[in-house]
Amino acid sequence: MKRIQIAPRPDWCSQAESSGFHFHTPEGEPYWDETACYQFTLREIEEDIEAPTEALHAMCLDLVAEVVSSERLMRRLAIPEKAWDLIADSWKFSEPSLYGRMDFSYDGQGPAKFYEYNADTPTSLYETGFFQWLWLEQQIGRGQLAAGADQFNRLQEALIERLEMIGRAGQPFHLACCRDHPEDAGTIEYLADCAEQAGLKPSTLFVDEIGLGAGERFIGLDDAPIDQLFKLYPWEWMWQEDFSDHVATGGAQFVEPPWKLILSNKGILPLLWERHKGHPNLLPAWFEGDKVCDPAPERWVRKPLFSREGANISIESGAGVEAQVEGPYGSGPTILQSWCPPPRFSGHYCLIGSWVVGREAVGMGIREDNTAITRDTSRFVPHFILD
Secondary structure, eight states, X not given: OEEEXXXXXXTHHHHHHHTTOTTSSGGGSOSBOOSEEEEEOHHIIIIIIIHHHHHHHHHHHHHHHHHTTOHHHHHHTTOOGGGHHHHHHHHHTTOOOOEEXXXXXXXXXXXOEEEEEEOSSOOOHHIIIIIHHHXXXXXXXXXXXXXXXXXXXXXXXXHHHHHHXXXXXXXXXXXXXXXXXXXXXXXXXXXXXXXXHTTOEEEEEEGGGOEEXXXXXXXXXXXXXXXXXXXXXXXXXXXXXXXXXXXXXXXXXXXXXXXXXXXXXXXXXHHHHHHSTTOTTOOXXXXXXSOOOSSOOSEEEEEESSOOTTTTOEEEETTEEEEXXXXXXXXXXXXXXXXXXXXXXXXXXXXXXXXXXXXXXXXXXXEEESSSSOOTTOEEEOEEEOO
């Protein structure tokens, strides 16, 4: 694994605009960054990223099966009691998941260390599945990369296959996100395109445009019932809404399903460590207030159970807080995870995002930041494989 400087494509910006990638340079700061890229060997990908991703995902599913049958663990994860039955039923009836992203620290030298599972509403989907693949093909064509270069990336193909399996051929498939979030809008537009290729009839809308119709069924803009809904809107937010009382009776099958609220909860990190202590891909973790792992770490990371894009995450030691990111999640319960800093390449902190579709590891995206905490302003940098 190494970071390489490379000449950007001269027309990448116009290509991004024409293909709907409108959030490539938010507020004048680069998000998509192809002035550099990361090179991996096939062994690094297959043994150090792909295999651990699938193994950890299987461990996570085993944990879900345990949590849904335990009131104690539901409370431990601060899941609202009114959601328990719906979550348990969604697991019991095997309601299908579409995708998720596992974040790792990895430097090419040792086992990848699992930071957390973005299992409910992960973004950076379009830039991983489409735009960095386009970058690879065009850089090979321009002679900037060797003809034999490849990429760990069958994400788009896997999404189409999965949507074909979980969708209903020829039937509407609604996709919703919040207003005024260009990245979220770009994500559901990309998934809508994948859904169309899967033989579905996608329809995009904003979350606040979903209503209740006759029989208290969820309806879309055309007042037609919503039978299947991909919602880029976190489950923990949904349970705070007035309409949450209708989630179980509104007639919609949700993607991601309710049981994903468990896997998107950072409380799974200490639960996984309790059950698989010493696993080479796991970091010691514990709930705030519990006995600190032995031996006690010199530094640790504090994470709210529900937090996104680095918000309210802090790096701490016995001397106090060393770094932190502000955000709206500061009042909730937290977990602590042993400090394992992301590797630095040429002064840039690097985070690996490994994508899961169904139960298969299918691709990878890389984020860079000038600090050790990856945030919503972190840059996306493409990668390639060459032995």
